Amino acid sequence: MTATRGLEGIVAAESSICSIVDGVLCYGGINIDELAEHATFEEVVYLLWHGALPKRDQLETLKKQLGESAAVPAEVIESIRNYPQGIHPMAALRTAVSSLALYDTEAQDMSTEANYRKAIRLMAQTPTLIAAYARLRNGLEPVAPKVEYTIAQNFLYMLKGEEPTETAVKALDVALILHADHELNASTFAARVTVATLTDIYSGIVSAIGTLKGPLHGGANEAVAKMLTEIGSMDKVEGYVRSKLDNKEKIMGFGHRVYKDGDPRAKWLKQMSKALTTQIGRPELYEMSVKIDDMVTGEKGLKPNVDFYSASVYISLGLEIDLFTPIFAISRMSGWTAHIMEQYENNRLIRPRADYTGPVNQHYVPIDRR
Numbered sequence: 503m504t505a506t507r508g509l510e511g512i513v514a515a516e517s518s519i520c521s522i523v524d525g526v527l528c529y530g531g532i533n534i535d536e537l538a539e540h541a542t543f544e545e546v547v548y549l550l551w552h553g554a555l556p557k558r559d560q561l562e563t564l565k566k567q568l569g570e571s572a573a574v575p576a577e578v579i580e581s582i583r584n585y586p587q588g589i590h591p592m593a594a595l596r597t598a599v600s601s602l603a604l605y606d607t608e609a610q611d612m613s614t615e616a617n618y619r620k621a622i623r624l625m626a627q628t629p630t631l632i633a634a635y636a637r638l639r640n641g642l643e644p645v646a647p648k649v650e651y652t653i654a655q656n657f658l659y660m661l662k663g664e665e666p667t668e669t670a671v672k673a674l675d676v677a678l679i680l681h682a683d684h685e686l687n688a689s690t691f692a693a694r695v696t697v698a699t700l701t702d703i704y705s706g707i708v709s710a711i712g713t714l715k716g717p718l719h720g721g722a723n724e725a726v727a728k729m730l731t732e733i734g735s736m737d738k739v740e741g742y743v744r745s746k747l748d749n750k751e752k753i754m755g756f757g758h759r760v761y762k763d764g765d766p767r768a769k770w771l772k773q774m775s776k777a778l779t780t781q782i783g784r785p786e787l788y789e790m791s792v793k794i795d796d797m798v799t800g801e802k803g804l805k806p807n808v809d810f811y812s813a814s815v816y817i818s819l820g821l822e823i824d825l826f827t828p829i830f831a832i833s834r835m836s837g838w839t840a841h842i843m844e845q846y847e848n849n850r851l852i853r854p855r856a857d858y859t860g861p862v863n864q865h866y867v868p869i870d871r872r
């Protein structure tokens with residue numbers, strides 16, 4: 503047996519949710535470019551869950567279900583209130599989602615219908631949990647969600663406690679569309695491995711959140727924002743990137759396991775970064791990003807991934823840097839739940855083999871003779 507490091511190129515599941523073929527990303531067969539331009543995030547959620555775009559009444563039903571499910575149990579808010587100071591919001595989210603399961607009477611109901619209802623609740627409640635945690639740690643009371651608001655609108659409203667601008671809602675909505683699903687990325691794979699044991703949907707989502715948190719995956723958007731902050735100004739970009747490259751250190755937001763010729767989502771975020779950084783009067787954030795991009799692409803041939811320009815987009819929306827990965831989780835909740843439901847529908851335990859490289863023919867040695 504020979505191991506394929508990182509399972510690169512291994513086809514580990516059949517799925518009809520999302521495809522990446524020759525560098526083209528589609529959800530349900532629809533190019534991400536069309537969805538970014540024309541769709542709303544709620545339409546994309548429906549598309550991922552049902553395999554087709556919703557008709558008007560189907561969309562209205564989903565929006566109503568999401569809006570009505572957005573409030574979280576008071577007990578969960580109370581437990582968030584008692585989280586220790588200084589924890590990462592992804593750690594808070596991981597624990598908060600796990601505690602949602604404790605108050606969901608359907609948590610262990612494995613019927614298709616109950617799992618769909620739980621997917622709606624998870625999708626609707628994730629923004630509420632993140633916003634509540636973000637406010638509580640800053641000494642502010644949580645703001646209740648509005649039933650009639652979209653996910654993007656509600657999240658910004660709950661976070662800031664005031665009506666978000668149309669520009670901000672639109673930008674976040676497009677970002678949510680772009681991050682919604684990505685085939686067998688690490689967190690989705692983790693979710694599928696977890697639920698393939700026929701454990702509950704919450705356990706699968708907790709695995710996924712823990713996996714997304716890492717800086718080689720979703721955590722890269724936060725790392726990019728920290729890098730921009732650390733660099734600080736245009737004149738420091740060259741020295742910073744050069745020293746990273748010379749020291750063979752990774753530059754976050756670049757490279758991808760599947761895309762070797764560029765991530766199709768990055769151009770949308772780049773465009774948004776340009777517009778939004780200009781609007782807030784901080785064009786240097788975009789200019790620094792472009793300079794980093796030019797250097798890394800030029801010297802290493804590595805292109806920016808979805809996490810690179812999303813950092814300056816979220817900074818422009820006035821969001822705290824450590825909320826960037828939780829925002830990714832809001833979006834990816836749609837894909838995770840779609841994949842979990844697909845896994846349940848045609849399940850087989852996921853259990854690969856390992857190529858053993860340890861010692862052989864060893865014997866037990868009593869402790870005082872070791």
Ligand SMILES: CC(=O)SCCNC(=O)CCNC(=O)[C@H](O)C(C)(C)COP(=O)(O)OP(=O)(O)OC[C@H]1O[C@@H](n2cnc3c(N)ncnc32)[C@H](O)[C@@H]1OP(=O)(O)O
Pocket residue numbers: 508717718719720722751752753754755756757758759760802804807808809
């Ligand atoms: C939503 C997402 O998850 S998108 C990805 C987000 N993650 C990041 O942005 C983190 C930075 N990027 C990386 O770490 C990687 O490119 C990954 C994890 C995304 C893909 O990893 P892999 O497919 O395993 O590629 P791997 O890490 O083996 O890289 C291949 C080569 O390119 C180099 N490389 C890859 N990414 C980078 C980078 N961002 N900066 C500098 N060098 C890099 C590696 O050092 C390696 O070089 P070597 O062959 O000389 O050793």
Ligand SMILES: O=C([O-])CC(=O)C(=O)O
Pocket residue numbers: 681683684686687688719758759760807808
């Ligand atoms: O697919 C991957 O490996 C990572 C990624 O871009 C994503 O999850 O969006």
